[in-house]
Structure formats: C-alpha cells, structure tokens
Amino acid sequence: MTNVHPVTENDLHAYVDQRLDPARHAQVEAYLAAHPEAATQVLIYREQKTLLRNAFDPVLAEPIPKHMLKARSRRWGRPQLLAVAASLTMGVSIGWWVHGETALKKNALLVSLPMQATVAHAVYTTEVLHPVEVGADQQDHLVKWLSKRLNKPLHAPVLQHAGYQLEGGRLLPGNSGPAAQFMYRDSAGQRLTLYLRKALAENSDTAFRYARESGVSVFYWVDGDMAYALSGDIAREKLLIVADAVYRDLMK
C-alpha cells in the first residue's frame, strides 16, 4: 500500500470506534493484518467497549425515578417565579441594578444579614418552651419595647392573608446594636421569622435577595435605614410570597 500517512495510535482508536472514513479504515485494516501486536491491541479495546456496554446498558431499561420528573416540573415553574420576584421588587430595585458601586458597598454590608437571620431562625424556631420572649397576646407591649430598643418605630407585619399568625418576638444582638425577631406560624405549626435591624450604611433601597444558609431559606432586603430578612424552612417560591406580603405591609 502507498504510505500516505503512517498508522498511528489515534488511528487504532478511531478504528475501534468506527470513526474512520472508508479509505482510511481499509488502510488500517491492512496494517493490522501485517502487525499482530497492533491487532491484539485493537481486539482488547473492542472487548473493553463491549464489556462496558454490557455492564451499563441495563441502566437504560430502569424506570425513571419519580423525583427526577418532579424536579423537572418544579423547575419549570421557575422563570415565572423570577418574573414575579422581578415585578414585585421593581420599584425598589432599580438603584441596585444601576449603581454598581453603591451596590457593591451595600453587598458587603449585607453579607452577614442572611447568616445572622438564619442562625436566629434555627435557634428559636426549634425552641419548645420559649420560642418567643414576648407572646402575640402582648403585641402592643412587644412592638413598643422592640421599637424603643432599636430606636425606630417598628410594626409587626400582618401576614394572615399569607396564612401566618404572629406568635411573638424577641430582642437579639445584631451586628453593632440590637436586632428584633418576629416569629410567625401557620395552622400546621410551620414557623417563619422576620429579622430586623438597622441597616449599617447608606440609605438607598435594594432588591430582594435570596440565600440558603444551613438548610434555611431566606429573603433579605434593605429598605431605607432598616434591613430585613425573612427566614423559613419552606420552598423558595412559598417564602417569596410571604416576603412580598411582608414588604407590602411595611410599605403601608
């Protein structure tokens, strides 16, 4: 045969994988006939391929686990949720998107907010005896007390439409001063907490931000001089609905 290109290691693999054009295939075949060592190599690789296919092809016949299809439909709803999130925060978020520099600074100050809020959430929502310091039966007292300590008139958002009742609240240590936590629960006993403290630096508004810390979902945002974080062990989309209710209530 005319030695256009010598047969290489790559040719042997391409031969095994049937990726050669017919002319080259014939050339390699002729080469193998004259070189038993290369022919053995090809046999070994072919056998490997067959073994691998035999080993793993049975997986193709296994029924698809339901959760994979569920994951699919759950995700499918997501673009709509993002649209909801975008529209509900449109009014407050423009500054965030436009002023990169400010956003960066604010980003730094926000770093610890979701962490603080979710830790407080995890500690107190699992508390059986004393989940709150002051119960909802003394709501006026609770709100006045926390307002005084945070030096800011506060208000416990009404979340009945979203299915949550105020359970009470407590005073917490924040970054550089006091913070407050309002606790809510639904009819099934599922708890959400709203964490509030003074925003640390400049007074412009930011969009809702989402984070997941140690298994707890949290939406957090800065509005004026206050920083808020709503935490819960519920799906992001459900939490977003409540976060929207909180935000609207606070706007009143």
Add this chain to the structure above:
Amino acid sequence: MSKFEELIVEQIPRLRRYARALVGERARADDLVQDTLERAWTRFHLWRHGSNLRAWLFTVMHNVFVNQYRNGDRGRTSSLDENFEIPMRDGSEVSMQMRDLHNSLAQLPDDFREVILLVGVEQLTYEEVSEVLNIPLGTVMSRLSRAREKLHVLMSGQVKPLRRIK
C-alpha cells in the same frame, strides 16, 4: 409537556447510564442526574435551539460532576470502590469479569473514566467529547489512549503496559 421538556426527558436514561458508570453508586449517580437536570432547567436559555442537546446535557453533567462529585485529585478511594454498584439484568449472575471491570473502572482517574465512558458507552464523537469536557481534541485522544491502556492493565492485573506503536 413542552417540546423542550420532552427532549430532555428523552435523554434521562442516557444521563443515568453515564452517571452510574461515572460515580458507581446508584443513589449518588441519581443525585448527579438530578442536579444536572435542575441546572439544565435554569440554563436552558443557554442551549442554542437545534444544536446538540445531548452533548449539551453531558456538558452540564460534566460541570456538576467536577464541581460537586469529584473525589479529589487522587481519584477514588478504596472505600468508595466498595460502593460501586453493578447494574444487572434480571436473574443474571455477576460474572467475575464484570466485577473486575467495575473494580478497575473505579480505580481509573476521573479524567480517564470520563473519556473512556463518553466514547465507549455513550458513543459520542471525539469532537463532542472535546466540547463536553472542554479540552482540545488532542487531549481527548491522548486521554482515551491512556485510559484504555490503564483499564487493560488494571483488568489483567498486569504490571507491564501494552507496547504502544508510534
């Protein structure tokens, strides 16, 4: 179900086959598939309509694998080898050869295992593998060559590798 959903669901069995061969243990493999699907849903706008969806999904899976499932640089540890599960057809016995294959596969470095499986089991072209793993074609070929050689050595228990032609 939308057209896009149908297309993706169609690929699930193959993604599972590859994941099983790649990480061995069934539960972990299915987690990898699940994570891949979730990532694909959030990024499907990055998929160019009409382009190779299968290669794109394998690319997503490769990225998830590298970021979350890889067992460090040393490849698999021996304790993980024991978790390597062998898929079986009903009633069939696991031959010694099959057991050898699984053990040997588990000992291959991740990079090698990926190439040998994408080419040998998933029947991707070398160009597709290069795209999926984001490595040059030449690297695909050299990894394939070394992976096959190494698998052969592991399976036959030989110390002496095959002589390579140049």
